[in-house]
Amino acid sequence: MTRYEESLFTIRFVGPKLDTVGVGIYDLGITLVSFQRLIHKAYLSKTDRSQKGAFPKKKNRQELALQIGERRRKSDGFGLIPIVTDPAFLHTLKYCADAVFSGVVGYYSGKVLDKLRDDNDEKNKIFIGSIYSEVTNVISRIDANAAIHGIEINAPSLKNAHPLLFNTVHKKYLESLKDEYFLGESQEIIGDVFKLYPNSYIVEIRTSKRRKCKIFLELDQFDLIRYAEPDKKKVKFTGRPRYALGVETKSITSFEAYPIEFV
Numbered sequence: 001m002t003r004y005e006e007s008l009f010t011i012r013f014v015g016p017k018l019d020t021v022g023v024g025i026y027d028l029g030i031t032l033v034s035f036q037r038l039i040h041k042a043y044l045s046k047t048d049r050s051q052k053g054a055f056p057k058k059k060n061r062q063e064l065a066l067q068i069g070e071r072r073r074k075s076d077g078f079g080l081i082p083i084v085t086d087p088a089f090l091h092t093l094k095y096c097a098d099a100v101f102s103g104v105v106g107y108y109s110g111k112v113l114d115k116l117r118d119d120n121d122e123k124n125k126i127f128i129g130s131i132y133s134e135v136t137n138v139i140s141r142i143d144a145n146a147a148i149h150g151i152e153i154n155a156p157s158l159k160n161a162h163p164l165l166f167n168t169v170h171k172k173y174l175e176s177l178k179d180e181y182f183l184g185e186s187q188e189i190i191g192d193v194f195k196l197y198p199n200s201y202i203v204e205i206r207t208s209k210r211r212k213c214k215i216f217l218e219l220d221q222f223d224l225i226r227y228a229e230p231d232k233k234k235v236k237f238t239g240r241p242r243y244a245l246g247v248e249t250k251s252i253t254s255f256e257a258y259p260i261e262f263v
Contacts, residue, residue: 004070006158007079008097009035013141014150014165018075027141027148028078032068034134035080038103039064041134041248043094045127063089064096074106078151094157101155107135108153108164110173116182125243129182132245136174139166177245181254184241189213189255190263192233193225205235216242216256224260236261 004010011031013023022028040056043064046103056064062084065118069081082093106112106128119125141148190204191213201222203215217225217235225235239257 003141004072004077004079005156007069007081008018008066008093008155010152010154010163011035011078011080011138012075012077012163013071013148013156014075014152015147016149017147019073021147023076023147024145027144031138031141031151032066032078032080034137036064036066036222038100038131038134039066039093039096042099044062045099045123045130046092046095048123064093064226079156089171098158099124100179101132101153101158101161103131104135104153104164107132107139107174108166108170110170112177112178113182117203122185125182125184126250129243129245130248132174132177134196136246137173137184142166142171143168179244181242181244184243184252185198185258186238186240188236188238189215189252190234190236193235194233196222196226198222198226205237211251211253213252214254215239216254217260221260222258228262232262234263236263 013027040061043056043060063086066080067083068078070079071077072079082090084090112128116125116128119128138153139151142151143149150165152163152165154163156210186187189205189207191207193203193205195204197203197214201217201219203217203222203225205213205215207213237255237257238259238261239255241252242254242256244254
């Protein structure tokens, strides 16, 4: 069995009481499931399948499955290791672990929004934004009961990985990101306008695939559409998608537009 220091991930719950008692099943269960979901999301991103409700196929889930390799009563620490030991699968898991830990570092440092704005890799940005819910689920266990004062996350199997000890300050930071978003690559989107929101300068469109999307505009752009002739329903918008933190899909449901053109 792999030693704690060689685990793919280690999770340590920190608090005075946890030197002598174990963490509760509810807190542990939420944390372990969240870590498995993080691995799944990294794999879906790697295979370019980041869509709402997407899930690795049954065969892939078996290859990506984690188990508890070792438990340590040092506070309450758990080493997570792969169930499957085939070297080909371990390579994929190592890739996923690297992606997950890099994303978690952004949330730990308090600079995840800067990271999302500076990163030129669209796929990586969407992945980092998509794991917000899982990271929040884990860190929300801090002070959820009296025992857990902090949670330490590490990836010992990765080079240059260092323990990240999350505390209540990090928890508040994650909570403050609830309504944040980041912008995707510049592109065009065309659709029929069917709804107006005058108080916020937003229009809602249906695209050729019958998907709905909200378009955020400046006042002058909004007025061009608002007072356009009745037959001018189809509009081409140039701008950038808005992705909310925690959203799991590349599908565009929110868009920040600059030039507009009736087509």
